[in-house]
Amino acid sequence: MVVIKMADALGVQIDRDLAERVADEQLRMVWMHASVGTLIATAFAVFMALHMPASVPPLLVQTWLVMKLLVAIPRIVQSQIYKRQGYPGGAAWRSSTYWLLGLDGAVWGLAGAWLMQADNQLASLIAASLACMAAVATFGLQVRVLATAAYVVPMLGPTALSLLWRGDEFGFLGGVGLILMLGLLLATAFRSEKRLAEVFLLRLHASRIAQEKVEALELAKRESSVKSQFLATMSHELRTPLHGILGLARLIHVDAKDPAMQRRVELIESSGTHLLSLINDLLDIARIESGQLKIQRSVFDLAAELERVAGVYAVRSEDKGLVFTTDLRLPRPCWVEGDPARTRQVLHNLLGNAVKFTQKGWIGLSAHREPGDDHVVFEVRDTGVGIPHADQAHIFEAFRQAASGPSRPLEGTGLGLTIAREIAHALGGDISCQSTVGVGSLFRFTARLPEAEAPDVQTAVSSGVSSAVHAAVASQLRADVGYRQPHVLLVEDNDLNALVASAFLERCGLEVEHVHDGREAVRHALREVGRPDLILMDCLMPTLDSFEATREIRHQEQALGLARVPVIALTATATEEDRRRCMSAGMDDFLAKPFSDADLMALMSVWLRPGATVSGSSTSSGGTGSPQPLGGKGFLPT
Known part of the structure; x- marks a missing residue:
């Protein structure tokens, strides 16, 4: 097709379907002119027939007029059908x-051929009338050269030939003039069709590109959703067995008496912890790439957090024979609003690298607040091997590491600094690096941590602000014998994870009952005698998942007038969406796997204290309303 050739010339890729759409658009534009033009041309034909000179035989005039009407009427009917059907297309139309x-x-050409043999005055009048009609018709039909040719060639061609047939000077000049005019009209129509076809092609091509972009966006959204689901699934599938491995290693380490055995178990724990950090890095970089890195703002004591972090790396530095110094120019306490976990994550990465790549000398951590600003500046200095200047521009790129050597071991995935910088950006700050080979490095980390009012005691404890309080309470929990043994219902379908959790809880003096699915959990949680004081429930279970089980428990508690038992979610898919889903189902707290003994102890200390209250903040319709004290159920001294 001509349109396809034009498209090839334009460099636009089209198929036959798109070419058909262009042809149908040309037909629509032809009819925009022809529907009115047919009526006007028919009226002019009637007018011309009525005013034909007497020298022309009336019978011939009447015969021609009938022929004209027999052609014009179907065209007028066709135009009305075309409009009523909504401008259809297709080869038949x-x-x-x-x-x-x-x-x-x-029909017009027949009149021209016949009347060109009349006297010069009449022949001139008819020739001029037909030339004008052809010019006006070309103006409307030029969108398609085939339509123009179909109308003007039969009209002017016979007329011009009839003029030439006269054999006189008038006929020669008139015939040649009409032939030249016919060529000009066809050339004009050809150029116009080409220009308009190009416009149609580009418009349709742009429309197709826009549609493809919409489809690509929808596909990207679906792929993002699939990716998110994949991350959640992989997080669960990787963290769940790792939680069992680390937990079992801790149990063996506690029971092991042989120092050599303890050392081997410590190596297992260390390797498992390293594997967990790699999994977390991969999940974090995937969240960053998909724009799902979330910052959870809360009020916390920045000075206390820094002291705890410094304590960890002071020990690690001492083990390598390094000096660890701190310069924390912050008030005590220093209450700020931000994400303590993400802030710690960045500091752990920077300090961990400093310890890893420093063989002798010292490591320093400093922190201060910019005057009149909400930003806090953290600086990590070391006297390590340093980073070559050529590598400094690339160290924040994913999977890129500085050149390795005997003094700079190549370890890890190369994701730590990438993740740290993205977290810094999410915290409203940045990370920069200054380093000299053989001298050391300085990493400067800034984060927006505005000052905040001190939180109330309950908020501080439940949000993890005071780990020291949790540790003290955990010690009391282990030593207490003056209260009834609390009853914990553990809902876990993984036997290894259940074994680890049960062993730890029993060592803490708790009575543990283990069930494998949500349906059993509902039955045990609602029984008349021996209701649990606390439910630890894994989120993904067979038969009935934890969300439906919790909703059923809350509904029955409200219907039967039972006290609300705290339900703690245990999940390996530790995302904010999972947290919201747990809270909306009626759960009271959230613990991500793999968790440590200290994490679990801190949670127990909050929810099993005398007078502890359930959250009451659940949006589940099955909630029991206002918080209720666990009166008589607690066992920790107040």
Whole structure:
């Protein structure tokens, strides 16, 4: 097709379907002119027939007028059908339209051929009238050269030949003039069709590109959703067995008496912890790439957090024979609003690298607040091997590490600094590096941590602000014998994880009952005698998952007037969406796997204290309303 050739010339890739759409658009524009033009041309034909000179035989005039009407009426009917059907397309419509145009033009050409043999005055009048009609028709039909040719060639061609047939000077000049005019009209139509076809092609091509972009965006959204689901699934599938491995290693380490055995178990724990950090890095970089890195703002004591972090790396530095110094120019306490976990994550990465790549000398951690600003500046200095200047521009790129050597071991995935910088950006700050080979490095980390009012005691404890309080309470919990043994219902379908959790809880003096699915959990939670004081429930279980089980428990508690038992979610898919889903189902707290003994102890200390209250903040319709004290159920001294 001509349109396809034009598209190739434009460099636009189209198929036959798109070419058909262009042809149908050309037909629509032809009819925009032809529907009115047919009526005007028919009226002019009637007017011309009525005013034909007496020298022309009336019978011939009447015969020609009948022929004109026999062609014009189908065209007028066709135009009305075309409009009522909503401007349809297709080869049949195009073919019928152009054939009727040709017949109409031929009727006009028949009049021209016949009357060109009359006297010069009448021949001039008819020739001029037909030339004007052809020019006006070309103006409307030029969108398609085939339509123009179908109408004007049968009209002017016979007329010009009839003029030449006269053999006189008038006929020669008139015939040649009409032939030249016919060529000009066809050339004009050809150029116009080409320009308009190019516009149609580009418009349709742009429309197709826009549609493809919409489809690509929808596909990207679906792929993002699939990726998110994949991350959640992989997080669960990787963390769940790792939680069992680390927990079992801790149990063996506690029971092991042989120092050599303890050392081997410590190596297992160390390797498992390293594997967990790699999994967390991969999940974090995936969240960053998909724009799902979330910052959870809360009020915490920045000075206390820094002291705890410094304590960890002071020990690690001492083990390597390094000096660890701190310069924390912050008030005590220093209450700020931000994400303590993400802040710690960045500091752990920077300090961990400093310890890893420093063989002798010292490591320093400093922190201060910019005057009149909400930003806090953290600086980590070391006297390590340093980073070559050529590598400094790339150390924050994913999977890129500085050149390795005997003094700079190549370890890890190369994701730590990438993740740290993205977290810094999410915290409203940045990370920069200054380093000299053989001298050391300085990493400067800034984060927006505005000052905040001190939180109330309950908020501080439940949000993890005071780990020291949790540790003290945990010690009391282990030593207490003056209260009834609390009853914990553990809902876990993984036997290894259940074994680890049960062993730890029993060592703490708790009575543990283990069930494997949500349906059993509902039955045990609602029984009349021996209701649990606390439920630890894994989120993904067979038969009935934890969300539906919790909703059922809350509904029955409300219907039966039972006290609300705290339900703690245990999940390996530790995302904010999971947290919201747990809270909306009616759960009271959230613990991500793999968790440590200290994490679990801190949670127990909050929810099993005398007078502890359930959250009461659940949006589940099955909630029991206002918080209720666990009166008589607690066992920790107040």
